[in-house]
Amino acid sequence: MDNIFDLLAKKGKEGIEGVREDLALQLTTAEGGVLSPESLEPIIVELVRKLSPLVAGITVVQSNGKTHEFNKRTALPEAYYEGENAATPSSNSTYARVAVPLKIIHAKGGVTGFQQAASKKFVDSFVKEMSGSAQSMAWAIEFGVMWGNATADQYQFDGADVYISTNRLDKNAVISLRFLDDMIDPILNAGVVDRSTLAFYLSPQMLSKISTLQTEARIPVDKVKYAGGLEMQSYRGIPLVPTSFTRPTSQMSAPVLADGGTSGAMVTAGTYRYKIAAVTTFGEQWISDETTITLSAGQNQCDVSWTAVTGARLYKIYRTVNGGAADTEKYLTTVAAKTYDGSGSITGNNTSYKDGAADSVITASVDYPLDFTNKDEVIFLLDLDASKSIEIAGLRNQQGEQVKNLIQMLPLARTKDVEEFLLVSYLALVYKGDIFNAMLRRVRVA
Numbered sequence: 001m002d003n004i005f006d007l008l009a010k011k012g013k014e015g016i017e018g019v020r021e022d023l024a025l026q027l028t029t030a031e032g033g034v035l036s037p038e039s040l041e042p043i044i045v046e047l048v049r050k051l052s053p054l055v056a057g058i059t060v061v062q063s064n065g066k067t068h069e070f071n072k073r074t075a076l077p078e079a080y081y082e083g084e085n086a087a088t089p090s091s092n093s094t095y096a097r098v099a100v101p102l103k104i105i106h107a108k109g110g111v112t113g114f115q116q117a118a119s120k121k122f123v124d125s126f127v128k129e130m131s132g133s134a135q136s137m138a139w140a141i142e143f144g145v146m147w148g149n150a151t152a153d154q155y156q157f158d159g160a161d162v163y164i165s166t167n168r169l170d171k172n173a174v175i176s177l178r179f180l181d182d183m184i185d186p187i188l189n190a191g192v193v194d195r196s197t198l199a200f201y202l203s204p205q206m207l208s209k210i211s212t213l214q215t216e217a218r219i220p221v222d223k224v225k226y227a228g229g230l231e232m233q234s235y236r237g238i239p240l241v242p243t244s245f246t247r248p249t250s251q252m253s254a255p256v257l258a259d260g261g262t263s264g265a266m267v268t269a270g271t272y273r274y275k276i277a278a279v280t281t282f283g284e285q286w287i288s289d290e291t292t293i294t295l296s297a298g299q300n301q302c303d304v305s306w307t308a309v310t311g312a313r314l315y316k317i318y319r320t321v322n323g324g325a326a327d328t329e330k331y332l333t334t335v336a337a338k339t340y341d342g343s344g345s346i347t348g349n350n351t352s353y354k355d356g357a358a359d360s361v362i363t364a365s366v367d368y369p370l371d372f373t374n375k376d377e378v379i380f381l382l383d384l385d386a387s388k389s390i391e392i393a394g395l396r397n398q399q400g401e402q403v404k405n406l407i408q409m410l411p412l413a414r415t416k417d418v419e420e421f422l423l424v425s426y427l428a429l430v431y432k433g434d435i436f437n438a439m440l441r442r443v444r445v446a
Contacts, residue, residue: 052138052139052141052142053142053201053226053227053241053242053243054142054145054146054199054201054241054243054245054382055138055141055142055145055392055406056227057199057226057227057241057384058145058384058386058390058391058392059384059386059390059391059392060391060392060393060406061386061391061392061393062393062394063102063393063394063428067099067100067101067102067428100157100393100428100429100430101157101428102393102394102426102427102428103144103150103155103156103157103426103427103428104155104344104424104425104426105137105140105141105144105424105425105427106422106423106424107133107134107136107137107140107422107423108133108420108421108422108423109129109130109132109133109420109421109423129421130421133421133423134407134423137407137423137425139281139282140281141406141425141427142243142245143159143245143281143282143283143313144156144157144159144429145159145160145429146159146160146161146201146245146246146283146380147159147160147161147245147279147283147284147313147314148161148162148429149161149162149279149314149334150162151334152314152333152334152335152336153313153314153336153337153338155340155344156313156314157427157428157429158429158431159429160380160382160431160437160439161284161439163431163434163437164380164434164437164438164439165434166186166434166435167183167186167187167381167434167435167437167438167439168366168367168438168439168441169182169183169438169439169440169441170366170367170368170440170441170442171440171441171442171443172368172374172376172442173442173443173444174443174444174445174446175206175209175210175213175379175443175444175445176213177210177213177214177217177219177235179440179443180200180210180235180236180379180381180440181236182440183200183379183381183438183440184198184236184238184381184438186435186438187381187383187435187436187437187438190433190435190436191436192383192385192436194385195236195237195238196224196237197383197384197385197389198238198239198381198382198383198384199226199232199238199239199241199381199382199384200235200238200239200240200241200379200380200381201241201243201245201246201379201380201381201382202240202241202242202243202246202377202379202380203242203243203244203246203247203377204242205247205377205445206246206247206377206379206443206445207233207240207242208445209445209446210235210240211233214235219235221233221234222234222237224237224238224239225239226239226241227384238381244282245282245283246283246377246378246379246380247283247377248283248284248285248286248370248372248375248376248377249282249285250278250280250285250286250309251285251286251287251288251372252276252277252278252285252288252306252307252309253288253289253306253307254275254276254288254289254290254291255274255275255276255288255291255304255305255306255317256291256304256305256306257272257274257291257292257293257302257303257304257305258293258302258303258305259295259296259299259301259302259303260299260301260302260303260354260355260356261299261300261301261354261356262298262299262300262301263300263301263356264300264301264302264355264356264357265300265356265357265358266295266300266301266302266322266355266356266357266358266359267300267322267359268295268297268298268299268300269294269295269296269297269298269299270294270295270300270322270323271292271293271294271295271322271323272292272293272295272302272319272320272321272322272324273290273291273292273319273320273324273326273328273329274290274291274292274293274302274304274317274318274319274320274329275287275288275289275290275291275317275318275319275329275369276288276304276306276315276316276317276318277315277316277318277369277370278309278311278312278314278315278337279312279313279314279315279316279334279337280309280311280312280313281311281313283378284316284370284378285309285370286369286370286371286372286375286376287318287329287369287370287371287372288306290326290327290329300356301354301355301356302354302355302356303352303353303354303355304317304352304353304354304355305351305352305353306351306352307351308337308349308350308351309337312337312349313337313338314334314335314336314337315334315335315336315337315350315353316331316333316334316369317331317332317333317334317335317353317355318330318331318332318367318368318369319332319355319357319362320362321359321362321363322359324362329368329369330362330365330366330367330368331365331366331367331368331369332355332357332361332362332365333353333355333357335350335353336350337349337350338350367441368441368442370441370442371442374442374444375444375445375446376441376442376443376444377443377444378439378440378441378442378443379439379440379443380437380438380439380440381437381438381439381440382437383433383436383437385436387432388432388433388436389431389432389433389436389437390429390430390431390432390437391430391432392406392427392428392429392430393427393428393429393430394425394426394427394428406425406427407423407424407425408423408424408425409421409422409423409424410422410423410424
């Protein structure tokens with residue numbers, strides 16, 4: 001990844017010196033006061049897009065309020081084979097009205113007066129803090145687009161991991177080109193004609209492996225244009241976009257299990273196995289080791305607890321049916337990693353869940369966990385066509401005014417010897433067509 005300061009350079013200037021000049025000029029204009037948000041926001045937004053390749057390719061539209069409503073087409077008009085003078089019956093597309101609430105993302109930063117005086121380069125300190133906050137915003141938005149879960153955490157929006165169900169594939173094998181075909185073909189069959197709106201999102205390690213497979217199969221490794229004019233390697237004309245959000249990097253400790261009560265639907269005194277995975281900013285991590293419990297007589301619920309993982313945003317819990325064999329856990333539920341007060345402020349870590357789900361929930365589940373030993377990872381294939389698949393909506397400030405940029409900078413009043421700022425984004429992720437997207441789980445490079 002490019003140096004973060006280099007990414008800030010805009011408006012025809014090269015290198016960090018150009019950014020320093022811009023910021024210094026704004027400081028002079030403001031006579032040492034708050035820097036101009038209007039001038040800084042385009043730079044911040046561009047940095048966020050550079051750090052967030054998926055967001056960079058998604059169309060951004062304005063919302064009409066706290067909830068964004070849109071029409072989701074569920075059927076096309078009917079076409080008929082008829083005679084020359086036939087009375088053609090009228091037909092129309094059918095639509096479903098869908099509403100998604102806007103969510104709020106914040107990043108706060110500042111530079112102390114002492115730091116300014118000590119460094120003698122206020123702009124350097126300010127740029128450093130600003131770029132760090134912008135990076136945090138970029139990662140938070142990218143996480144939400146891929147892994148967010150509004151049911152588990154009301155302050156998140158649902159991401160691709162929640163929306164994609166039709167083309168949700170599990171391979172449990174080393175990647176092959178056939179697996180990529182299995183992702184592409186259903187989407188093309190669903191009516192996608194222009195492949196330029198499609199993009200794979202995968203780890204750099206997976207990209208290297210796929211490039212090797214194409215070379216071995218004598219398939220040309222062409223480069224195609226992606227958002228922002230970037231050139232990416234491709235497969236079947238679809239760009240392969242490297243990202244840090246699809247390959248796990250850590251494994252959490254095993255959960256602790258205990259009798260949970262008598263109000264559930266689990267088999268009384270049944271034997272169950274559990275594993276748990278943290279979902280951090282960079283996606284679902286490798287699954288923990290397994291823990292087993294035999295519930296006491298009369299008990300049909302299980303209390304599941306774990307040690308909080310630094311950086312976790314969600315936790316995915318996997319479980320067997322009663323008497324299930326070792327390592328046969330399937331997805332049970334997702335829970336929030338944080339607790340909140342009534343205003344939505346974070347109050348601490350969530351480290352427990354009471355499970356009482358019937359075995360039928362596990363039987364119907366389709367997801368197996370990502371294994372640490374195999375170094376499993378995932379691949380997304382997303383259609384970025386805003387008319388039928390994905391777009392970002394929202395971008396209004398506290399006064400309800402439309403905001404032109406993906407992120408807005410709010411200067412904060414000085415109540416102490418700190419020059420503070422707040423980066424804000426009000427947005428909703430809109431998924432209009434599940435069938436135009438795909439997710440491939442449990443694939444690996446070796």
